[in-house]
Amino acid sequence: MCLGIPGRIVKIDDVTKRLATVDVGGVKRQINIACIVNDDHPVESCVGDWVLVHVGFAMSRINEEEAAQTLKILIELGEAQAEIEAMKLSAAQ
């Protein structure tokens, strides 16, 4: 819950609601990207961004190397698997 998991934005779903689809370790889910957009970086320009996702909200833009490194650590901590499972379970309800 507290550690963000890295993912890559693959699609913008709703510009007004600031919703996008992110790929986290092969699992796709919708997230909110309101906290990483601004005038210089509008919603439309977010596809391809690597982001740190906390409970379904992108909280920080990161680079690809940081994303890979963070994912590796989260896997070693056992947190990545738990997050991805929670994402899948939650989506199924």
Add this chain to the structure above:
Amino acid sequence: MKYVDEFRDSEKAGFLVREIEALVSTMTLPPGRPIYIMEVCGGHTHSIFRYGLEGMLPKEIELIHGPGCPVCVLPMGRVDDCVSIAENPGVIFATFGDAMRVPGSKKSLLQAKADGADVRMVYSPMDALALARKNRDREVVFFGLGFETTMPSTALTVLQAEAEEITNFSVFCNHITIVPTIKAILDSPGLQLDGFLGPGHVSMVIGTAPYEFIAKFYRKPMVVAGFEPLDILQSIWMVLKQIKDGRSEVENQYARIVPDGGNAAALQAVSRVYELREFFEWRGLGSIDHSGVKLREKYAGYDAERKFAIPNLKIADPKSCQCGEVLKGVIKPWQCKVFGSACTPEMPLGSLMVSSEGACAAYYQYGGHKSYKEAV
């Protein structure tokens, strides 16, 4: 489970450990005790144990595992409140999985679910809102839990519910804020601390300015740290260097994620939706002024505390539990009377045993600490 012996860049880690040793050897130690450094964040605690970092550090340094795990500081009374809301007919109670097994005075949410309450595990507050959209005839209550890291997500979900005019959704707000809590720890009598590792992802939201008082008024070094083993070792070195130089500053080791000004959009959502509570009850630490937030009057329609009759009883921690002493670093987890006997991760008595970010569960799971090994 065994901690990770070899991790990426273990050579670099070895180098950092030697740098730490070299620095410590030139320092004047506090009389009769090691240098105490508190890591505030539960994510750090988990990482420290997983990679066996404590065992790599010279014996002159001792890490104190602070209160930065929101599940671990949740008082029993609040869990009882959750169960009470969840047991209302017609309610769907949505919670992060982490909170399911936290013991209340009678039962946990998991037990409430087994007894028939409609408790759902969700990954995100957005999923709770989706449940409300799908089940218009039910009341969906989301259990808002966490520090500033998750606070904006709940706030943005409330704003989304408002925009869509969804009325069968509310939040049982238990979000807490780290700064007053660090202050309360610094004010607790007899506490000996020489510096802090600051939380990474909380700081990503709030920035580094809110910690200035620690450096200015309490004269303690604070280094905002990342979660990788190398981040943590480097941050420990930075804290030690400040102590050695006689400085007390807020430094940012995790600048690649933490902007000094925090996240403007997240902070804006937070200040729109919440206001500070006068006080909030913490497990093991008691009541701390201004350490929690609640929904503003404007969002009363989304506030479960106003929608439901909530028992709001203060339940004392079990007598045998010493979570508070562990949180403040007064005793080590294994020195607690019930550690590993009446209190285990499978059957937790105290909340520090529930989450992998809790100090007790970490010791129990990894057990790789040198003084722990000596003690058993």
